[in-house]
Every structure is written in structure tokens, then in C-alpha cells.
Amino acid sequence: MANVLVVDDEPNIVLSIEFLMEQAGFSVTSAANGEQALESVAAHAPDILLLDISLPGISGFDVLEALRNRPSTAHLPVIMLTAHGREVEREKGAALGADAYITKPFSTQALVDQVHALLGEKAS
Amino acid sequence: MRTDVLLLGAVFGYLGLLFLVAAWGDRRAEQGRSIIGSPTVYALSIAVYCTAWTFYGSVGRAAQFGPSFLLIYLGPTVAMLLSPFIIRKMVRIAARQRITSIADFISARYGKSTGLGALVALISLITITPYIALQLKAITVSHAVLISYPQSAESILYNERFWMDRSLWVALVLAVFIILFGTRYLDASERHEGMVAAIALESLVKLVAFLAVGIFVVFSLFEGPGALFAQVAETPALSKLMHLESVPGGVTGWVGMFILAFLAFLTLPRQFQVLVVENVDEQHLARASWLFPLYLLLINLFVIPIALAGLLLDAGDPDSFVLILPLSAGLEGLPLLVFIGGLSAATGMVIVETIALSTMVSNQLVMPLLLRFKKLHVGSTGELAHWLLRIRRVAIVLILLLGYLYHALIGDTYSLVTIGLVSFVGAAQFAPALLIGLYWRGATQRGAMVGLIAGFLTWGYTLLLPGFAQSGWLDTALLTDGPWGVSWLTPYALLGLDGWDIYSHSLLWSMLINASLLVGISLFTRPTPLEQTQAALFTEALHPNLPTTALQRGQTTQGALHELLVRYLGLNAAQRVFKKHSNHFELDQQDRPASDDLIMRAEQALAGSLGNASARVLINSVVRGEALDIESLLSMLDTTTQTLEYNRRLKQKSDELARIGNDLQSANNRLRELDRLKDEFVAMVSHELRTPLTSIRAFAEILASQPGIAEPKRQHFLSVMVLESQRLSRLIDEILDLAQLESGRMSLHAMPLDLAALADHSVETVARLHEDRNIRLDVSIDERPAQVVGDADRLEQIILNLLDNASKFANPTDPRILLRLYKKEQHVYLCVEDNGVGIAENARELVFEKFHQLQANDQLTSQRPKGSGLGLPISRAIATHLGGKLWVEDPQVLKGACFILELPEASID
DSSP, rough: EEEEEEEEEEEHHHHHHHHHHHTTOEEEESSHHHHHHHHHHHHOOOOOEEEEESSSOOHHHHHHHHHHHSSTTTTTTEEEEEEEOOOOHHHHHHHHHHHHEEEEEEEEEEOOOOOHHHHHHHHH | OOOOOHHHHHHHHHHHHHHHHHHHHHHHHTTTTOOOHHHHHHHHHHHGSSSSSSIIHHHHHHHHHGGGHHHHHHHHHHHHHHHTTHHHHHHHHHHHHHHSHHHHHHHTTTTOOHHHHHHHHHHHHHHHHHHHHHHHHHHHHHHHHHTTTTTTTTHHHHHOOOOGGGHHHHHHHHHHHHHHHSSSSOOOGGGGGHHHHHHHHHHHHHHHHHHHHHHHIIIISSSHHHHHHHHHHHHHHHHHTSSSGGSSHHHHHHHHHHHHHHHHHHHSSSIIIIIIIIITTTHHHHHHHHHHHHHHHHHHHHHHHHHHHHHHHHHHHHGGGGHHHHHTTTTHHHHHHHHHHHHHHHHHHHHHHHHHHHHHHIIIIHHHHHOOHHIIIIHHHHHHHHHHHHHHHHHHHHHHHHHHHHHHHHHHGOOHHHHHHHHHHHHHHHHIIIHHHHOTTTTTHHHHHHHHHHHHHHHHIIHHHHHHTTTTTTTTTHHHHHHGOGGOOOOTTTTGSSSSSSSHHHHHHHHHHHHHHHHHHHHHHOOHHHHHHHHHHHHHTTOOOOOOOOEEEOOOBBBHHHHHHHHHHHHHHHHHHHHHHSSSGGGGTTTBBBBBHHHHHHHHHHHHHHHHHHHHHHHHHHHHHHHHHHHHHHHHHOOHHHHHHHHHHHHHHHHHHHHHHHHHHHHHHHHOOOHHHHHHHHHHHHHHHHHHHHHHHHHHHHHHHOOOHHHHHHHHHHHHHHHHHHHHHHHHHHHHHHHHHTTOOOOOOOOOEHHHHHHHHHHHHHHHHHHHHTTTTEEEEOSSSEEEEEEEHHHHHHHHHHHHHHHSSSSSSSSSSEEEEEETEEHHHHEEEEESSOOOOTTTTGGGGOOOOOOOOOOTTGSSSSOOOOOHHHHHHHHTTTOOOOEOOOOSHHHHEEEEEEEEBBBOO
């Protein structure tokens, strides 16, 4: 069972994504800030990351950069989840090596499809 | 009573007084306490214009030609009234260029021309010597009249040997005087303060003497002017004399005489000396411009009454009326005073004229010749300064002797007036070169030279030659038939111009020829660079942009320059030049190059003693490779005042535009900044709105797509959706609040209220919530009521916001909050403290920024209910609206954050 790490400081959003991912057949861990996220990646070695940008402390971009700089997580699929809808943010995410970029509020179906797609690619 | 001894005693006593005054003036000048630094003294010295010719001759001319003599004084009056335009310019130039005489002035104007200077000096010598003779003659005649009265003076005048002639001795005393006070120094631009002081005294003496005799004649010989004129009216021959028609030559005679006097006033060497060279302060012209005309009015006041009285009483020679009238009344003292007055008029003129002429002779005639002899100039090692003084002293003696000889040999054949007017026309020949050169930059040296020679020759032919003919030295047929019988060449009626008086006739022709040749030839000759520079410096003398720095560049050493100055001016003068420049000249500076400024200063110093032309020659002898910076000078001067004004306005406008541009720029920057802030705000708002919306949508989709969710979970999801919706509406409310507060459109219902009661109410509101979270809230209210003016709802909003924040940031293990309320100095303070980590000093203003959220680093952060990030900005905006303040203070009781709300206390009534 693939493991999904959800990183967001909004408990209700984490709650909804956890439910969605579990329904889709994944196991879920969550983190409320960047430091926790990095610890969690090291501890649980998730298969995919749903990463918010605006986090207390270090930002989602910082987390992504740190992951990409580590050989073990350089190719970990990462979906950026953000309430910042602006193009610059999207480009910055792409440049740092995000695999997908989903704007809040998102379509639940699209999110699940995206996770499937990234994990499927990975599997094949 | 009138013994020769007494007279001689009076004469030499008076001359002795002059010596004393002059010595005093020089001493004061040396001490730096000048006695001539006054416009009154300046105006009096200008009165040297009134010579023995005025003193004796005015009455003579009035007796012969009526009031025409007044024109001789009207010309100078107009010239003085016009002094801001003409004389001021001359004075300014002379001071800048260290001009020593009119010959020097004209030479300097036309490229420091040696030839032109020599020509002017020569013409001056020829035209002025008779004028000096005239003064000596006046002394002789007046002396003779005084001695021989009531007998005719003829016997004495024609039978005396020349060494018996008092005027010879007077001339010799004057020579001593002039040598003493005119050639003491060779520096400081030929100023002679002692001499000027003596001249001013002489002007006073002659005025007093003339007024005395006038008052005596009118009020003692007759019973006032009424009685005198009544007698005249009864004598038809006399009353006719006072009509204007009696002027020789009619209207042209009037105009001619006026113009002649105007020009001669500016060009007579002695007038140039006192007006321009001896002027110590340009500002003196202001008072002199009315004081001198007033002097002329006073000294002419009694001329006509004396002339009429003399004619009525048949007092003999009109030129001697002033002496004979008091003598005939048997007076002893007054004739002596009159004689002294005449003596002062004569000696004043002789002194100044001789100084002016001797300066010209030494600077414009002898010096240039000496400089030609290289041996004398280069080879000699001694100081030439003493040489120069010696030259000038010899010149003084020679000029006076020449004047005396002229008087002794020829003088008798001319009347006083004739000699004077002939000199006037001669001196007027300088006027075209002087005046045209002062205003027209195009006048060239060649033009001035030719014009001057031609004018001078015309003068000689139309005035001097006929004079000789009349004296019997030439055939009088010249006057009647013209030379060789060619009638249109007749000296008094050139080209058939007949019926004019001889002076106007000569003036017209000589001026016409002189000026038209000057202009005509100037148009066809090219001036040298030096000429162009000098022309520009003269014509633009009053230009405000005129440069005072060196206009020429050349190379020489300080040593060479110093040696030159020592040789020609003496050691002291040389040191003065170097001292002004920098420090003293030191031997080790011998080989240092001299700056352009020092070279200019050296040339000026030389010019002040030797004249501009010789100074130029000398400077050229030591300075190599001189280049004239004429282009920059001309371009500087070509910018006329109008252009300058135009440029000034243009600059003003462009400054204004630049200022407006700057204002626009900063306004634009402000707008951009506001725009950026607005964009940022919109982005932040949208971010904040999206967050609750995300949860709502996610759960709505989950509930919609998954009907089989367990009921408790469904209920939970629904409650989350409700909470997030509430959060969303609250956020929107706050955003609208803030927008209204910031735009100033929020209407606050301000009314007097008790802040203590309001605080109580707020505490009650949160009490239960705090109890739930185990938060200890202490309240300390010092005074009740705490009266303020405000909107109760909004103030409560602030207090709740502060309490809410405190509860979020208080120490999580033992949360404590303290609310205090106290009054101090007409203000009410509400302070909310918590026991959290506090706010760093540099973050205390940041917390009031929109959407700024403190980074809380405790583990409870994620579970803590999040604020919108707008609470504090809104609270502060409300406080400000109510005339209060809200800020973060150092912690006081607890150790965490401390927010203070300050509001002005309202009076109870």
C-alpha cells in the first residue's frame, strides 16, 4: 500500500485529504509544518508528498528544495497544494522540481487522479 | 599800500599754504587716512576746469559777447549729468587698466599702441602749452594792474625785462611744487592725493574771491541787482548786449560752443587727470554730478552783473574788471583777495595740466624711446625708477618754461579767450578716438591714428594758422583770399562755409574729418588680437560678466619678472606686486614659473607707472610665447545682457519643470507603491479566502460522491463545513471593516462611555472560554469610571481582540493574562499582558501589518484557532479613529506581550 504524506497547517484540509486518500486505498501520514514534513519523510519514506506552500516556519518551497537536494528523495513525487494561484508561484514550483501543482480549492477527483497518475508512472 | 613786497608776500604766502595742504594730504595718504576720499573734494578738484580764463576772461567775454560764456559751463554740466554713462565707464576702465593719462587711455584702447600714445601726448603738448601760457599771462597782467593802478598796466607789461616778470618766478615755484607733490612716487596709478587736496582748496579760494567781488559790485557799487539792471536798461547798447543774438555765429555758434565745451571737458588733459586718473572711488561721481554743476552756477552768478557794471563805469579792459572795479572804489583788501583768487585759478590749472603733460611726456614720448635703446634697458643694472622720476621732473620744468616762453614771446597778441578756445578745439580732437572707442568695438588703431592726425591738421589750418596770420607772422591775404588765392581753402571759410564763428567752424570741420576717417578706416582695417581684447574690455567695461582674470598666457620665471619690476619700479613696489600675489618673493623661487595672474599684476603695476604701451613692451621682453585668450573673452562678452536674461528665465522655467517632473515622479512612485500594496492585499485576501473554501469544497465533494459515509463522520464533516463557512464570513466582514476604516468611510458612533464598564463586559464575554482552557485572567481597574468618548461596540472589539491574542500567545502550560486600566495625565490606559514569549522589539510594529502572523514556535501552534491576521490592524485603525493609540510596550507585570490602548480622558460633563 502506497503511503501519502500530507503537509498542511490547516487541520481541516488535512482531515479532508486524509479521508480522500484512505478511500483511494493509500495509507496517510500528515505533518503541520516544514520541519515535521522533513522528519516524516526521513522516518516513513512516503511514496508521494502533498505539500502546501504557506507553512509556519520553513515554507513548502524550502521543503521541496531540501528533498530534491537529497539523493534518496530527489525523485520523490511531489504535488504542490497551494492557495496562491499566481503564475509566478507555479513556475517557481516547477523550477524546483514539483511534479504537479494544484490550486486550492481543488477538485477532489482531480487530486486523487493526479496522485494515481504519479504513482502509476512511478510503478511502471 | 600795494607795494610789490606785499604782493609778493601774498603770492608766496599763498603758495606756501598750498605746499602745507599738499604735504598734509600726502602724509594722510601715507597713513592710510585719505583726506580726499570724499565726493565733495572730488567735485571741488574737478572745478580746476575754472581757470584764470574763467576768473578774468568770463567777464571779458560777457562784456564783449553777452551771455555766450555760459555755454562754456553748460557743456560740462551736461557731461556731469551724463556721468553714469560716460565718465563712470572711463573711471572703471582707468582703475582696471591703471591708466595714467588721456594719452595712456587712448593708447590702451587701441591695443596699447605706442604710436598713438605718443601722438596724443604730442598734440596735448602743442595745444595745451598756450593754455598754460594763458594762465601765466593772467598772473602777470593781474599783477601789473594791481601794481600800476590807477595808471594803465601797459607800461609795466611792455617795459619789464623777463626776469622781472613775476609769472616767471611763479612758474618756477610751481615747478618746485609740482615736482614735490607730483613726482614723489612712481606707483599707485599716478594718484597724487596731496596735489588733489591743494587743488580742492584752490577751487574754494577762487570761488570765495569771485563771490566776494560779485557781492561787492552788486550790493556796494550798486544798490542790489535791481538797481544795476535798471541802469543797464537805460543804456540801449548794454541791454542789447544781453540778448542772445550777441553770440558770435548765431545759433550754430551756440550749438558749437556747447558741443566744444562738452567734448573739451572730457578730453582736456587736466580734466581727464582729475575726473578719471585721480578718482579714488567710482561712487564719488554721484555727488559730483550735481555738486560740480552747482559750483559752476555759483562762480558764474556774478559774471554778467560785473561785466555790466564794468561797462557802465567804463572800467577799462573787460578782462580786468574784477580787479579794477574794487580798485576803483579805493579798496585795498578786496583787490588782493581777487588777485589771490585769480592766482589760485591759474596755479590750479598749471599744476594739474603740468602733471598730466609731464606724465604723458615721460610715459608716452620718452619711455618708448628709451626702451628702443636695448643697451639702456637690458644692460643697466641699477633701478630705473629714479631715472623715470628724473625724466618727469625735467619734463615739468621744460613744460613750464615752454609755457612761459610762449607767454613771453607770443602771448600778447592773443586775448585770453582766444587762447582758451583754440586749446579747447585742439583737445577736442581726442574726442572721436575716446568716445567712439568707448562704445564701438570696431574702432581700430589705424583709424584712430589717421583720424587724429587729420583732425589735428585741420585744427592747425583753421585756427592756429589764422592766428599766426593775425599776429602778422603770415600774410593776412591767407585769411581773405585763401592760400594761393584759392578761395574755398580760406581757413575761416573752408569749402565756402562762411558766416560761422571761427571755433564752431573749426570744430565742425576737424570733427567731421577726424570722426569719419576714424570710422571709415576702421571698417577696412583688421585689428590685432591685443587690439580686439582691449576694444572689448573698453566697450564692455560696465558689463557685469567682464573677466578680471588674466587674459593672456605666457611663460617666464618669477625671477625674471621680479628683476624687471625692481629695475623699473624699485624694490618696494616689486615686493608689493609679489606680496599681493602670494607671499614675498624669495630667492629660491627664482626659477619657478610665474603664473598668468602674476604676469598680469606685474604688467598692471608697470602700466600704473610707465603707461600701458611701455608696460606691454617690457612684459613682452621677458615673457615668451604669449597667447591671447581672446575667443573666450569675446564669447563671454557677446552674450549680451538680453541673452543672459533670456537664459536666466529659461533656466528658471526648466528648474520649475524639473521640480514639477520630480513631484510627478514621486506622486507616480507613491501611486505605484499603493498599487503594489493593493495587489499584495488582494493576493493575501484571496489566499485567506481560499483556505476555508478549500475545506468546504473538499468536504462537500466527499459528501456528495460518497453516500455511504458513517453518520458520525458525516456529522463531523458537516460541522467543519459550517465552521469554515463562518470563518469565511468573519473574514469577509473584517476585510470590509478594514477597507472602510482605511478609506475613512467607517461611521463610528462616538459617545461618552465608561471604559471600565466596557472592560468588565468584555472580560465576562471571554471568561467562560478562558475557564475552559484553564487561562487565568486577572483584572485590575484603578479608577471608576474611566470616562472616554468612543464607539462602544468598536472599543469592545479592540478589547476582545487583545484578550483573544493574549490567550493564543500566553504560556501554554500556565496561561496567564492581566488586564489593567489606569489614568495618567488626562489619558485612560488599557493594558493587556500575557505571560508568553513576548514580541521582539523589532517585530512590535510588524504585528500591526495586515495578514502578518507571528511565527509561534510552540507545539500548540497547529492546534490553535487561527486568526485572520487582520485583528490588530483593525484595532489600531479604530483606536486612531477615536483619537487614541494602540501599541506594544515592554512587558510590565507579566513577562510576555504587552499591548496598550491609550484614549484621551473625557470630562465628566
